[in-house]
Amino acid sequence: MFMKFARLGAIAVAASLAGTTGALAEFKPENPQCIAPSNPGGGWDFICRTTAKYLFDLGVIEDSMQVTNMSGGGGGVAFAHVTKERNEDNNLIVAASMSTSARIAQGIYEGAKQDDVHFLATFGAEYGAIAVQADSKYETLTQMMEDILADPKSVGIAGGSSVGSFDHIKPMLVAREAGMEDVTKLKYVSYSGGGEAMTGLLSGSVEALSGDFSEMLGFLESGDIRIIGILAPERLKNYPDIPTAKEQGYDVVGANWRGLYMPAGATDEAKEFWKNAIMTMAEDPGFQAALEEAAIEPFNNFGDDMQNFVAGSIADVEKLSREIGIIE
Known part of the structure; x- marks a missing residue:
């Protein structure tokens, strides 16, 4: 398992709404902004637009x-x-995820450390x-892995982030489970x-896509794509027809946290x-319903818990990246 989300699920937030009122009153943002570090349509964009909507509503x-x-x-x-x-900008928040901690761990953000942001x-x-694609010849993850093992360059796998990112790591972990000795040869x-x-x-430039389930959901429901493997410990309750990678013989669980810095x-x-x-x-029922609709599980970390969680995430990614040869 890539990350151990020991507290994954509905976690009670320590402070009640009433308890936060005083702290909220001490500072009021002016012209608040959320930066999504990607083009529209991805997970970071979802974080910012959902956060902007619910904080205002x-x-x-x-x-x-x-x-x-x-x-x-x-x-x-x-x-x-x-x-x-903008290091001293009080009115700015930025979408973050597993990919953020992965890039810090791997040195992709040159010279970056966890403490460079809050x-x-x-x-x-x-x-x-x-x-x-819905009409792809690949009906199972096993079929695709067999072709990759025979010729790693025969299957292009797209991801919405850079080489070495979590989108890249996920299919490499599956390929390693399939018996691929040098997973860096995977065509990402x-x-x-x-x-x-x-x-x-969808244009046919690549044969497959590695990403987060929420990013694919609309295209799945429209019939444009087929998901041949979800990196979950078991089939999702609301989508029981989607097979896991694990049940196809690849013991890989890939969970991507969503948050802000x-x-x-x-x-x-x-x-x-x-x-x-x-x-x-995070406590609002409407926001929780939005997460559920996007197939995102509640996973809350704040304050010191957040700092400790990110530190652990960075350490885990660094260790894994060394094991699979992304960094030396």
């Missing part, structure tokens, strides 16, 4: 939140923008999946976001406000 923020898409470098352009140009929270996690095609990666699949140099009052704001949002 719940009255946690008085001004509507601007969502800015800033793709490039697997999130590195946005990370550099925040750390170098990680605010996780509020959900979702499982990765491998998809093909990097796109600047989940939406572009899906376009690559903000500038490290922001004031303590601003950091407290945004932490409590995300906690308030």
Whole structure:
């Protein structure tokens, strides 16, 4: 298993809504902004747009939140923008995920450390999946793996993030389980976001797509794609027809956390406000329903728990990346 989500599931938030009122009143953001470090249509974009909607609808923020898409470098352009140009901006939050911690662990964000930004929270996690076009010759994950083992370059697998990202790691883990000795030979095609990666699949530029289940859900329901393996420990309750990689002989579970960070140099009052704001949002039944609709499981970490969680995530990714040869 790639990550051990010991607390995955509905986790009670320590502070009640009433308890956060005082802290929320100490700082009020002006012209708040959320940066999605990708083009529209991917997981980071979903984080920002969902957060912007519910914080405003719940009255946690008085001004509507601007969502800015800033793709490039697997999130590195946005990370550099925040750390170098807006390090003291109290009104800025940024979408983050497993890919963010993976890039820090692997040195893809050059010289970056966890403390270069302030990680605010996780509020959900979702499982990765491998998809093909609806009319693809591949009806099972096993069929595709057999072709990859015979000729690694015969199957192009798209992902909405850079080489070495979680989208890249997931099919490498499956390939390793299938018996591939050098998983770095896997043909991974990097796109600047989940939406572009899906376009690559549907246009026939690649044979498969590695991503998060929520990014694929609409295309699955429209009949454009077939999911040949979900990287979950068991079949999803709401989608029982989708087979897991595990039941096909590949013991791989890939869960991607969803959350936010903000500038490290922001004031303590601003950091407290945004932490409590995300906690308030995470408790809202409407927000929880939105996560469920997107096939995202509740997964909450705030404050010290968040800092410890990210540190553990970075350590896990670094260890795994060394094992499969992504970093030395």
